[in-house]
Amino acid sequence: MLTEAPAAPARNPTRIALVLVVGMIMATLDQTIVNVAIHRLSAEFHADLHTIQWVATGYSLALGAVVPTSAWLVGRVGAKRLYLLAIAAFAVGSVLAGLAWNIESLIAFRLVQGASGGLLMPVGMTILLRAAGPERLGQLMSTLGLAILVGPLLGPVIGGYLIDEVSWRWMFFINLPLGVLVLVLVSRVVPDDAPEPARALDIRGLLLMSPGLALVIYGVTAAGEQSGFATPAVLIPLLAGAGLIAAFVRRSLRVPVPLLDLRVLGNRTTGTSAVLLAVFAGGYFGSMLLLPLYFQVVRGESALVAGALGIPFALASGATMQVAGRLIDRIPPGRYLPASITVALTGFVLFIVQLDADAPYWALGLTMVLMGAGGGGTLMPVMTTATRPLSREQQPAGSTVLNMISTTAMAVGTAVASVTLGALLPVTGGLQALHAMAPDQRADLAPALAEAFQHTYLIAPVLIGLALVPALLLPRRRVTESHAGR
Known part of the structure; x- marks a missing residue:
């Protein structure tokens, strides 16, 4: 009986998919709300557009940096436990973003949100594949697509109301009750799983890719501030970032287990x-x-x-x-x-x-x-x-x-x-x-x-x-x- 207990929820993968959708909606709501808030945040923190855009760009960079590590983390921690940790970290990062005291702290806490939010889709897909099997994955993927529909549809309206009538801080605080709800639902509905032997993590590749992308985007942003590319403040980060990315690509094509298998x-x-x-x-x-x-x-x-x-x-x-x-x-x-x-x-x-x-x-x-x-x-x-x-x-x-x-x-x-x-x-x-x-x-x-x-x-x-x-x-x-x- 002990071996059969976890299998009961897996017999209803649609229920699991719907629970995962709630977590993903929390992340998509947050992304779309922030776009509406850029104008207000610029006034609140007296920041120009070159700086305030890092509230959105930093989130995307952190999200992209963590995606390649998801398979390794699932093997080390387990899919369900990692999903719960990602939701908890996203909720904590949201509260910290709502408490931000300057633009630098807000960008930093958005990085926390991006790093945790970036795990939700790949880990959720792993949970769903294990529960449903590949033959039903296509059907259930359309269910996960509800997050892409609901988040961008409701996010700007909910965010606009909170920004106008309450406070911009509440566009982040709202993720705390949502996060608690998702933690409860996932704990009850998603079957437990055990960590598995994981492949080695290409740490050197990670240290080349993430700073390389950040430096390139920083260089693009600096070009706007310097009104051109022909200055050291622009060329140095651009060239350094391009060099790191080139080294990452070279490594990815040579090592047996790269961070990103670019050979595909x-x-x-x-x-x-x-x-x-x-x-x-x-x-x-x-x-x-x-x-x-x-x-x-x-x-x-x-x-x-x-x-x-x-x-x-x-x-x-x-x-x-x-x-x-x-x-x-x-x-x-x-x-x-x-x-x-x-x-x-x-x-x-x-x-x-x-x-x-x-x-x-x-x-x-x-x-x-x-x-x-x-x-x-x-x-x-x-x-x-x-x-x-x-x-x-x-x-x-x-x-x-x-x-x-x-x-x-x-x-x-x-x-x-x-x-x-x-x-x-x-x-x-x-x-x-x-x-x-x-x-x-x-x-x-x-x-x-x-x-x-x-x-x-x-x-x-x-x-x-x-x-x-x-x-x-x-x-x-x-x-x-x-x-x-x-």
């Missing part, structure tokens, strides 16, 4: 999909920072209204993501992905064309539907396309590499967008100067501010358009199972 990119379809993912995610996610700022800075809306106006984007993205996985199973990627990317590209171009100080919200909302539908219809199918030709043994490594590419592109895209906007704002002093202006002064500046956002938004369609090139190189016929992995 040698498969033509996987490598092409990875390039597509990098450029598309850089443009798509990089623009996420701009939308709530446009509504608050140019149109003078509150955080709550800015969050609500982004609902068409989030709803279209999440809803499309629910059906995109089924479509990519039926339509060859070389035919499906160019179409979905074109939808996103069309949405961004139409959005930018009408982006001024007086654009009607209903028209912006219609173009946001296209933007979100194209993004939601592209991201998961790209991941599926990239991992499908890999052998079963290679797929975990492939999934880790692709998640790392996505989070890195998100961090770089966010940094580039913030630097570009900061450089184009028509006032000396950036957001801080705008905070100090009277409402009528800001109204007079609205057309020039809208133009700055319009030009910054051009980054997204340029990168999304470039993603069409690798998309057109993907297979235009369905690949049979017998050819997988070749």
